[in-house]
Amino acid sequence: MAEQRRDAPGSDGTDGGHRAGGAGEAGPGGAMGTAWAAEAYGEAAAAWEALVATARRTVADGLVVGTSGNVSARVGDLVLVTPSGVPYDRLTPADITGVDLTGRQVVGTLVPTSELPMHLAVYRTTDARAVVHTHAVHATAVSTLVTELPPVHYMAGALGGVVRVAPYATYGTEELARNMLRALDGRSGCLLRNHGTITHGATLDQAYDRTAQLEWMCRLWLTASSVPGLTPSLLTEAHMAEAGARLKGYGQRR
Structure with a gap:
């Protein structure tokens, strides 16, 4: 909205x-x-x-x-x-x-x-320092189709695991904020049904990167699943856990 x-x-x-x-x-x-x-x-x-x-x-x-x-x-x-x-x-x-x-x-x-309740809910329950909420088209499309984003890529590990879809609620409401928190449990990003995405991070750059990665993974799944007669291969929980552990040490160390 x-x-x-x-x-x-x-x-x-x-x-x-x-x-x-x-x-x-x-x-x-x-x-x-x-x-x-x-x-x-x-x-x-x-x-x-x-x-x-x-x-x-x-x-x-x-x-x-x-x-x-x-x-x-x-x-x-x-x-x-x-x-x-x-x-x-x-x-x-x-x-x-x-x-x-x-x-x-x-x-x-x-x-x-008007989405202040979602932002405040994240800050009250996590150590996040930044939150990004979007209506990214591929992610929003996926939010209408499934209850969680199928694990087609290991970058989901950077968000804590398989990305969940929060049940729909009217924008700007405490109900939406509560639904979002349940979907975010143990995660740094989720989809909002028929609405969009929300991610958080220690910095604005990190929160933004997580949003961009989430949109890319949604686009990837939509693309792969649209090929007639073929079904995308999915990663296991073990694959996701291993990738998530390795991603914690990704990048330059100061």
Whole structure:
């Protein structure tokens, strides 16, 4: 569901969005509170710049259309999120938008993404520092066909194992967030039935890479399973476990 900017309470089924600028709030549009020292604000500003770059990348790489996805990053107890219904190429440093872990807006004046419950659920239950949600076409197609993505490639091990599909629930609801958490148990990514993908990671780059890999694996399965008279070979649980263990040490070591 493409997000819309909300100017009145409840226009997309949520609480209408908090407006920053009250006592003790901080950031553009708000007063600098005691919890927001210059150093903390500088860290958040840098994270916002990286978040916007990641959001724009989801559009450039065809993982979302318009404002249909959302991205977030955690800085301490602050969660920076893309705002609802604002094209990513229009976002500026002054548009920084952030909430605390209860969902109360503490930075900025733009209404946060309507999918905030999913993002907050991930941060409350994992050590993730970034979340990427998309409506990638191949992944969304797969979410309508199966209850889990058949293990056609070992990169599923990078997400913790066979990728599950969370049951459908209306976007932006706590029910969807609960369904997502069950599908994410022991995983860093899952599909959302008739909706899209969600992944998390220690960094924005890692969360984004997991999203891109998930979309690629969905495309791979759709391609292989479309060949008449043939059925794709699938990996076993042992194959997946071995690949997952090896992938933990993948890449450069600092």
